[in-house]
Amino acid sequence: MFKHELGDGVELRILETRHSGEFLKFVDENRAFLGRWLRWGDEIKTPEEAGAFLRRGIERYVEDGLPWVGIWLEGEMVGGVLFFPVEPRTLATEVGYWLGERAVGRGLVTRAVSAMLDYAFGALGLHRVALQAEVGNEKSIAVARRLGFTEEGIRRAAGVNKGRYVDMAAFSLLAEEWALIRERFVRHAPPDDSSNPTAR
Amino acid sequence: MFKHELGDGVELRILETRHSGEFLKFVDENRAFLGRWLRWGDEIKTPEEAGAFLRRGIERYVEDGLPWVGIWLEGEMVGGVLFFPVEPRTLATEVGYWLGERAVGRGLVTRAVSAMLDYAFGALGLHRVALQAEVGNEKSIAVARRLGFTEEGIRRAAGVNKGRYVDMAAFSLLAEEWALIRERFVRHAPPDDSSNPTAR
Amino acid sequence: MFKHELGDGVELRILETRHSGEFLKFVDENRAFLGRWLRWGDEIKTPEEAGAFLRRGIERYVEDGLPWVGIWLEGEMVGGVLFFPVEPRTLATEVGYWLGERAVGRGLVTRAVSAMLDYAFGALGLHRVALQAEVGNEKSIAVARRLGFTEEGIRRAAGVNKGRYVDMAAFSLLAEEWALIRERFVRHAPPDDSSNPTAR
Amino acid sequence: MFKHELGDGVELRILETRHSGEFLKFVDENRAFLGRWLRWGDEIKTPEEAGAFLRRGIERYVEDGLPWVGIWLEGEMVGGVLFFPVEPRTLATEVGYWLGERAVGRGLVTRAVSAMLDYAFGALGLHRVALQAEVGNEKSIAVARRLGFTEEGIRRAAGVNKGRYVDMAAFSLLAEEWALIRERFVRHAPPDDSSNPTAR
């Protein structure tokens, strides 16, 4: 019911546990496609596992005010954006995202993540958003670059993929950087509602 | 960020703990007006109390998928709709609502509650929604009648108001009843997304 | 060991988890008889399920001071009385009861419930006791009437029986009403011990 | 409401948190008298502390089936019997007791403890009940002897009284011993209801 419309039939909706069936269907259809880079492509195989994953997201919404969202294209779930826990001392978090095979090539992830970034930096007052992509995952790295993230280095063996250690490219975007470029992504975006957390 | 637009500058937004300040301001301005019938008009006097109230709502969203929502009119919080815990065996819940003095007379509560009822009976598959109003609270009872609720009787001494026991008028609305009348309230409403819980 | 004697070989005893075996035997012998109206006639089939049910009762005793009790007739468990959680703001609770087939026709439930009501309104200072019976369950409704409960209406689809929604007749009894009629039920009843809770 | 009658106006009642006021009054009146030997004579000075003490007792009832009980003489609380947690592997527990100044000399503690022992060894199937008394507390030691307990030795510095370490005389009574002597204490006592735990 609650949604954030991105136009052209694209909507973000908060992921809830009742989406388990729809989410599992999405994972099943994209398992090979997602699994190349995404760990949980292999891990979510039952409605219970899908529900447990989604529940972690909705619990984050309660704790941090920052939900995990699905991307719906013309009524079909095609991808999503998630966040790691907010570190309250530094007002920092980390973003992740995924997209199904059929929806690639339309800039959906860029639009979805930029909308969420605008909310995180704006209404929620966060100061830093990190992003990690496995070295070699060019599509994911391209998203980071397109959104103005700065590469900070390679975190060696900081991930595991198919049982092997992999290096992760680390990126970050700061609130003041986003303020300068947000208009490229979120045109006529009036400030939603705001709160003013400050670093503790 | 996430909202359900009702048109004419009216929006429903999920109530989050970051709305504490805005919510406390609303309660402060409407304390006398709300307090005639609403218990928590007297109970919420600090940001902590406002935050605790809102946190109870967002926790319900995690548990039942049914959030507490605020009504925003032209960017200002003017009222809200809450739900009691869903009883999983009977797929039943109870709804409550409130509206600030300046926003009365526009049918906002009817529109807000009907939107939430449509979600509860539709996407969430609930079967029964109860509603209680203190005997004598004619405005609240009028909302129940307008929305098609059936009066089920008077629950004697089932409430406490200003330290005195008060009788509560009990109403209910069932899924099959809502299906017949929903078009009056939610015109071109395509089915959102659905799940199919059944009574346990 | 601890009991409340009702005379004629009838005793109330607090239900404890050690009664699991005796309780399961009672349920087994009365499954068809109880099951017509009582949900848990179908749900309690193992000692563990019997123990879990009884544990919920004894935990209520700790929280509210109002135990679930069994009715013993000449040393045999033949029925019981339970309470739902006490609502501390309104000092209200709801009572339930059951009786095995062989013990019907002696007024045991009326005597057992009236003893518990006298305790709830007296020593515990409660203000309202509700009671619900499925529409059509004439025996249960007769008990409510005999004990002076007032019918408050029909709660539609407020119960589930054998997988179907059923309507529930709602009754209540208030402390001041009980004070006027208690002598009919609890003759030479000296005040036990008392505490004086007041509505919060 | 629930009681175990010992005759001559003496009753045992399960101690509940609602007895806080009555219990605090008892402690206040007997503080000097009890405090010579009883640690909590000094520790319970407010209704909250009295309630916390009683709550520990009622929680034991839920866990072990063995409640803490008060001794009522002609409607007045004059003493009590408590138990430490039951050790499930050895089916052992430890008993304690107290009596107010005005009620001494009537054998009330002996009668109360023997009734509880009969319940613990009988209905609950326990195998060993320990009892400790500070060396020098002749009245308490006399109770242990009178009830057939066997002294097992002196546990050195096993207690603290008024900030000083004190030695404790240790006693025990076993189920088979009780079976031989119970008739002296609990005359025409038909077996209550029974469960059959065995040592794990």
Add this chain to the structure above:
Amino acid sequence: MFKHELGDGVELRILETRHSGEFLKFVDENRAFLGRWLRWGDEIKTPEEAGAFLRRGIERYVEDGLPWVGIWLEGEMVGGVLFFPVEPRTLATEVGYWLGERAVGRGLVTRAVSAMLDYAFGALGLHRVALQAEVGNEKSIAVARRLGFTEEGIRRAAGVNKGRYVDMAAFSLLAEEWALIRERFVRHAPPDDSSNPTAR
């Protein structure tokens, strides 16, 4: 990594969950030998059970500062010393120990326990350490005597061994006693580091 060296290739190490494999191997090799007197000789048969046992020990270290330790002889685990929870009011605890068959006859238990006693009475400021041995377990009783413990009596049926109740010989050692004899056991032992708890 962290150890307390006793000389002659003997070391005490804090038992951690990662020692599960080594500990299970020790128990397997000494099951018959240990099982005569030690309950858990029969109970620990899988890595999970070994890990759960060791975890209880390491949790005690966090709570009381008194770890469970293994005895290593030339790099092989050959025995251990454990403690029951510290009773904060009396600053009392109880010690237990075990030794594998191949390591008997070297005084290892005496050396290990005396080192731990010196730590418990010294750095931790405890006041009383109890010790129980099944009647007939002469080797264990000899250790108690050699370490200066005083026998306090026989606790009847206070243990269960192979499903039968057994009597336990009870011993204790007090801080002031240890102060007089510690030099016999822990020669040039400079005070480690100290804290000064006092009886509460």
Add this chain to the structure above:
Amino acid sequence: MFKHELGDGVELRILETRHSGEFLKFVDENRAFLGRWLRWGDEIKTPEEAGAFLRRGIERYVEDGLPWVGIWLEGEMVGGVLFFPVEPRTLATEVGYWLGERAVGRGLVTRAVSAMLDYAFGALGLHRVALQAEVGNEKSIAVARRLGFTEEGIRRAAGVNKGRYVDMAAFSLLAEEWALIRERFVRHAPPDDSSNPTAR
């Protein structure tokens, strides 16, 4: 009692809550010196705060097997080494360290951290240890370099110091790298005891 000797009067000891007094004294004496770079130089001002800090460390020992340790020089606490939670999927952790003013210039941190690294990579089988130092904290960065850590980049605004965001230099060391250089740091170090976790 349990220690890891580094020679020359230097020892590592597991930090326990009983060290609160000694630790607070250390922090008090080095507040200005440590506080330039260390957040908790400002945060620990009471024995309770010192105890809470140390308790977090000992809890890590239980969870991960990797304790927080103090560095003792001739019987005086002069510094320490801590670890962040181990990430079980990647077998990664992060190390931190501190040293009091009077003990600088002796290579104590290098020796302490290398001993802990050897334990983390060896006995515990970890695969990656990260290390972060505020940009400008040359002494800390020198330790990382001396121990063979590789710089991975600058994490912008990833820390807060005196209320201002600061950039953090990120380093890491992998198990295979440590294997090649460990002999420089831990000479005649026989393998302690080992477990073989593998990445999950």
